[in-house]
Amino acid sequence: xxxxxxxxxxxxxxxxxxxxxxxxxxxxxxxxxxxxxxxxxxxxxxxxxxxxxxxxxxxxxxxxxxxxxxxxxxxxxxxxxxxxxxxxxxxxxxxxxxxxxxxxxxxxxxxxxxxxxxxxxxxxxxxxxxxxxxxxxxxxxxxxxxxxxxxxxxxxxxxxxxxxxxxxxxxxx
Numbered sequence: 001x002x003x004x005x006x007x008x009x010x011x012x013x014x015x016x017x018x019x020x021x022x023x024x025x026x027x028x029x030x031x032x033x034x035x036x037x038x039x040x041x042x043x044x045x046x047x048x049x050x051x052x053x054x055x056x057x058x059x060x061x062x063x064x065x066x067x068x069x070x071x072x073x074x075x076x077x078x079x080x081x082x083x084x085x086x087x088x089x090x091x092x093x094x095x096x097x098x099x100x101x102x103x104x105x106x107x108x109x110x111x112x113x114x115x116x117x118x119x120x121x122x123x124x125x126x127x128x129x130x131x132x133x134x135x136x137x138x139x140x141x142x143x144x145x146x147x148x149x150x151x152x153x154x155x156x157x158x159x160x161x162x163x164x165x166x167x168x169x170x171x172x173x
Contacts, residue, residue: 004049008034010105010167015089020138021069021111022146023089026172029105030096034161037080037101046078046103046124055126055160057133062121063114067091070108071146072134073153076160077104077112078124084117090138103161105168108153109146111138128156 010029017023037045043060050058055076063077063086083099090111098104106112114121127133130153136142155173159166 003036003045004161005034005036006162008032008161010171012171013089013094015093015110017147018090018092020140020143021067021090021093022071022109022143022150023069023093023111024107024109024150026107028088028107028110029168029171030098031103031105031161033101034103035078035101042080042100043122043124046080047126050076050078050124050126050160053160053163053166054158055128055156058124058126060122060124062117062123063112065114067111067113067138069111069136069138069146070106070133071136071142071149071153072108072131073127074108074156075106075110075133076126077106078126078160079103080122080124082118082121084121085115087111087113087115105160107172109150126160128154128158128160130154
């Protein structure tokens with residue numbers, strides 16, 4: 001059985017700038033059940049998928065319990081274990097339940113904050129080639145600066161789940 005569901009289509013959300021969290025006019029993408037993690041090494045499985053599609057600088061952890069965003073880089077989060085309620089898009093965004101096998105792809109500026117999670121919740125994060133990740137908490141000063149940097153973030157050449165022909169490539173313009 002393949003590790004990645006080739007027929008998976010992402011849910012798409014566009015979050016407005018709320019004055020503190022800039023978000024991005026490009027859609028935030030969520031692939032439900034995209035990666036088969038029913039094995040003894042789900043983190044390694046997700047890392048293999050992201051790496052094969054050109055996304056690197058990987059890490060393993062959860063999602064911070066405070067609102068934040070990245071103004072210099074896009075981010076992908078692959079859920080290896082457990083489940084969580086995460087608010088995406090800032091206070092005016094959406095609270096989504098994400099669980100093992102799901103993948104969330106955040107265009108630069110997209111707010112995110114873990115509101116609750118299972119004890120075993122574990123995420124693999126990665127980034128397309130480019131500048132290192134920056135961590136920004138929502139403030140008026142950081143928001144003003146982010147509005148300058150976000151439009152300069154290069155588009156990834158590949159979707160971290162489905163590669164060069166994946167939905168991200170056609171949805172992010």
